[in-house]
Amino acid sequence: MANAKNNLKARHNWIKNIVAVVTSVFFFAPFYIILSLSFKVRGDRSSHWIFPSSPHIQSYVVALTKGNIGTAIINTLIVTVFSVVLIILFGSIASYPLARHRSKLNKFILSAFVGVMMVPPLSVLVPIYRLMVSLGGINTFWGIIILSTTYGLPMSVFMFSNFICTIPKELDEAALLDGCSQFAIFPRIILPNMMPVVSSVVILTGVSIWNDYSFQLYILQKPKLRTITLAMSSFFSEGMTNLPAAAAAAVMAVLPVVVLYLFLQKYFIKGTVDSAVK
Amino acid sequence: MKKTIVLAAILSLFMVFSVFATGQKEAEASSLDGLHGTLSVATNCEDPTFSAVNEIANRFMEENPGVEVEYVSYTKDYENLMKAKMAANDLPDVFATHGWGVKRYSEYLMPLNELSFAKRFTESILNVIKTPAGNIVTMPVTAELSGIIYNKDILKKAGWDHVPRTWDEFLQSCEDVKALGVVPIYIAGKDTRSQANLMDVAAPTFLTTYKNDDQSQALYDGTFDWDKWSRVAGFLKTLSDRGFLNVDANTADPIYRGEKLAYGETMYVFQNQAQIASAWDINPDANLSMMPVPVYHEEDTPIMIGGERESYGIWKDTKNKELAVAFLEFMSRPENIKYVCEATSMPTGFSDVDVDLRLSSDFKQYENLRTFPYFDREWLPSGMWATMRSTGGALTAGEITVKQACDLMAESYHSLLSQQQ
Amino acid sequence: MVEAKLKRFSRFLYADPRALTLLTLPAVVLFSVFVVFPIISGLNISFTNWNGYSQSYSYVGIQNYKDLLFNDSVWTAFRNTLVYGLGSTAVQTVLGLGLAMLLVDKFFLRGVTRTIVYIPAMVAQLVIGYIWYFIVTYERGALNDIINLFGVSPIDWMSKGNRAVLIIMLINSIAYCGKTMIIFIAGLESVPNMYHEAASIDGASGWQAFRHITIPLLLPAFTTSLVLNIIGGLKMFGLVIAMTDGGPGYATHSLSSLINTMYFANQRAGFSSAIGIFSFIFIMLVSILLRRYLEYKDQQYNG
Known part of the structure; x- marks a missing residue:
């Protein structure tokens, strides 16, 4: 009986593995195309499906030297890391009262935040730009970090407050009875449970800041401050004649986020369980 | 956990402020004796122009060791960025005016009349870089003398011993080329500039070049009858309907354009000389040249399209005026102008610079032709380009009719004119 | 008197849940400066015929909103x-x-x-x-x-x-x-x-x-x-x-x-x-x- 069940399961897994291979091939195809393109030489007019028989790494050299992808990656890391840290910090402490004490004011703040999550930042780009000029934030990291933080916050507040709702209120009350100050509840009770949801927020906001284009374009105008999307997009501009180099730049822009995902993958799903589906 | 977060916060604040502090320090660079400081120069051009001007910037820095020129190209984002920067009155010290020195940027540009190079421009260039008040606002490093790019070999093969003189002849030549199995006109319409550029080059001959039917005044004062635009829009539509455009005219990316010209897979392309240069990059043997723009009225004579190409002005409120002036003066030296023009295969707007280009002999025979600016730069308010692009794209895609295109142009024209008053 | 006020304040901080709303302050400040303010200035622009870069423009009332209703795009x-x-x-x-x-x-x-x-x-x-x-x-x-x-x-x-x-x-x-x-x-x-x-x-x-x-x-x-x-x-x-x-x-x-x-x-x-x-x-x-x-x-x- 048990044996039969195992057999069934084994056959099931067999089918699953085949379906998984087909799925993977389908989803990987676009990346295969960009990879094979990045190893071709300029002016190669062969089909996108054909991998070059002798792969050239010349395009990667061009992307690294002419596009300064190396500096760009460091700049993007600075912007992303600091913004994400601030987002986690401000977002988590703000979510605690918003999730716990449903006063009129708090409800208003929460829904305003969630509303902002949906405002296309492009629609307010010029007012923001003028503000930044008067604050002296153009061509500075703090300028772009503040903007990325502000526009990343709503998503983190949304997820954190959803998560805090799932922690039983009784725990807070017990702590209060033990003489704990209400400000101490957050670090003592809530924070220790937050690791998975933090990793979800890190991935979601980190990836969107890493991929941001418009804010970075307007705030970081000096070539030395260029971020990865800016560096890459300069290869994809209208007069684009070096397609393989553009493809190589794209590949290098994608790699770091993939590595980040692989590291945080384990917590990521747990974090999504905690913040998004309960 | 708490400690880590607090630590991270302190660290990040520290970093943010230290970045702020270094930013301040950089801004304090001031001019001592001789030339010192950092000059920001922005443009939208691409290679080979970018590399050529960059070389001039390097030469300038060699001659003035205390100076750093930050030369940067924002390519396709340039115009949007510059509009945001104008709104905030925060512009680069020196910036490219790409044909809009007078109509769009003059409010923010310093007059250059007093500078040494101001006397050296050719008459036709002077017309397009001077404001109505007489201020020269920009210095064209390269000028443009364009018509329509064509392939001499294919034209001959199609049985033509001369380039078409009227649009009727032009259509006939397209028919003949099509019969050979070659794409008559290549449009890379994913970037709708292709369609707009075609109309921009053709429109003067339909509306303003013929003395008995000159709409210029009506276009300037806002009384133009936009139904007449159907000549131009209808022409584009005809090309599309009669199958003279490539099949993917609405979706092709401009990357393919150079290839098509290089391998003789298309007859005509409505672009400037730079496109020929990039085709020769791929295949030096392609027998390409430039022809004058054919005419609409039988009695009219063909024209060339001219104007500024890579051209720089100085922000009137710049804190580096001395440096900016020195940089433009340096760039205007004949050897530097010659260098950029030859590297980019573009003619010059300086009367005292002799540029040797592969197309020079072909241009010789057009010397006596009249030269007109691009249609939108002269006869339309700034901002109409976008409408020409979107209506052009919609026309070739069959999304709108010629009548609708005229109406859209009229609407945009009146709304933009009202902004100026 | 001052002492009593201080005491009330510390009680407020210590036990009144409303005090917790202070934790949202950093987020709210960023939000007001970089989101609310730009949106308000966008509202102001929406009543003008500004071209987006010139230093001058004039107010045209609700014309833009009227245009919007009849604009196919x-x-x-x-x-x-x-x-x-x-x-x-x-x-x-x-x-x-x-x-x-x-x-x-x-x-x-x-x-x-x-x-x-x-x-x-x-x-x-x-x-x-x-x-x-x-x-x-x-x-x-x-x-x-x-x-x-x-x-x-x-x-x-x-x-x-x-x-x-x-x-x-x-x-x-x-x-x-x-x-x-x-x-x-x-x-x-x-x-x-x-x-x-x-x-x-x-x-x-x-x-x-x-x-x-x-x-x-x-x-x-x-x-x-x-x-x-x-x-x-x-x-x-x-x-x-x-x-x-x-x-x-x-x-x-x-x-x-x-x-x-x-x-x-x-x-x-x-x-x-x-x-x-x-x-x-x-x-x-x-x-x-x-x-x-x-x-x-x-x-x-x-x-």
Whole structure:
């Protein structure tokens, strides 16, 4: 009986593995195309499906030297890391009262935040730009970090407050009875449970800041401050004649986020369980 | 956990402020004796122009060791960025005016009349870089003398011993080329500039070049009858309907354009000389040249399209005026102008610079032709380009009719004119 | 006197839950300066005929809002935004749920497949757009290469406005369905196993169990993915720019990309701001509905 069940399961897994291979091939195809393109030489007019028989790494050299992808990656890391840290910090402490004490004011703040999550930042780009000029934030990291933080916050507040709702209120009350100050509840009770949801927020906001284009374009105008999307997009501009180099730049822009995902993958799903589906 | 977060916060604040502090320090660079400081120069051009001007910037820095020129190209984002920067009155010290020195940027540009190079421009260039008040606002490093790019070999093969003189002849030549199995006109319409550029080059001959039917005044004062635009829009539509455009005219990316010209897979392309240069990059043997723009009225004579190409002005409120002036003066030296023009295969707007280009002999025979600016730069308010692009794209895609295109142009024209008053 | 006040204040800090709202201060300050203020100044611009860069402009009252009502491109963009948002939700729900069902239980290739499906979700829209351009383009397009094998002549996929809108929507769905998949995997993992065991003891078929147990328990996951996808639709920008640049004509613009084009290229900053305010109001309506949902959920937990 048990044996039969195992057999069934084994056959099931067999089918699953085949379906998984087909799925993977389908989803990987676009990346295969960009990879094979990045190893071709300029002016190669062969089909996108054909991998070059002798792969050239010349395009990667061009992307690294002419596009300064190396500096760009460091700049993007600075912007992303600091913004994400601030987002986690401000977002988590703000979510605690918003999730716990449903006063009129708090409800208003929460829904305003969630509303902002949906405002296309492009629609307010010029007012923001003028503000930044008067604050002296153009061509500075703090300028772009503040903007990325502000526009990343709503998503983190949304997820954190959803998560805090799932922690039983009784725990807070017990702590209060033990003489704990209400400000101490957050670090003592809530924070220790937050690791998975933090990793979800890190991935979601980190990836969107890493991929941001418009804010970075307007705030970081000096070539030395260029971020990865800016560096890459300069290869994809209208007069684009070096397609393989553009493809190589794209590949290098994608790699770091993939590595980040692989590291945080384990917590990521747990974090999504905690913040998004309960 | 708490400690880590607090630590991270302190660290990040520290970093943010230290970045702020270094930013301040950089801004304090001031001019001592001789030339010192950092000059920001922005443009939208691409290679080979970018590399050529960059070389001039390097030469300038060699001659003035205390100076750093930050030369940067924002390519396709340039115009949007510059509009945001104008709104905030925060512009680069020196910036490219790409044909809009007078109509769009003059409010923010310093007059250059007093500078040494101001006397050296050719008459036709002077017309397009001077404001109505007489201020020269920009210095064209390269000028443009364009018509329509064509392939001499294919034209001959199609049985033509001369380039078409009227649009009727032009259509006939397209028919003949099509019969050979070659794409008559290549449009890379994913970037709708292709369609707009075609109309921009053709429109003067339909509306303003013929003395008995000159709409210029009506276009300037806002009384133009936009139904007449159907000549131009209808022409584009005809090309599309009669199958003279490539099949993917609405979706092709401009990357393919150079290839098509290089391998003789298309007859005509409505672009400037730079496109020929990039085709020769791929295949030096392609027998390409430039022809004058054919005419609409039988009695009219063909024209060339001219104007500024890579051209720089100085922000009137710049804190580096001395440096900016020195940089433009340096760039205007004949050897530097010659260098950029030859590297980019573009003619010059300086009367005292002799540029040797592969197309020079072909241009010789057009010397006596009249030269007109691009249609939108002269006869339309700034901002109409976008409408020409979107209506052009919609026309070739069959999304709108010629009548609708005229109406859209009229609407945009009146709304933009009202902004100026 | 002062002492009493201080004491009251410290009591307030220590025990009054209202004091906790102070924790939102950093977020609220950033929010007011960099979101509320720009929106208000956008509102101001929407009553002008500003071209977006000149130092002078004049007020034209509600003219821009009147124009908006009769402007075809605005309504096309609005419709497209809904297609991008809701269409992607529908496709991603089916695709994401299927993938989640496949990849929730352990088997040999599970980890690799999950990663491969999720990777595109981390790639910038601009890049996704550029990559897919090479697939759907006419000349040497990867898709045309494939249909060519079956003897079909190549198709210029993006040349017709409505078809292009659908293709962009599909690409958006495929590229970013990893996000939906993760949400559903999380949802499935949080469905306690006992429900399924109970159902199978009761003799329910696989489909019945799916229909009556899995689906209802996945409702929160559905809602979350709906919210995220609608946001994605409203913010759709890079993909449109990279695939079609809004063309042909204005046929494939989303509200976001139309706002950008109107503002900068068409130099109608006032009109563009009016579209911005219009979408803001629409967004607020969506967000009120969302708040209803959050309150409803809150009652479920606390009521």
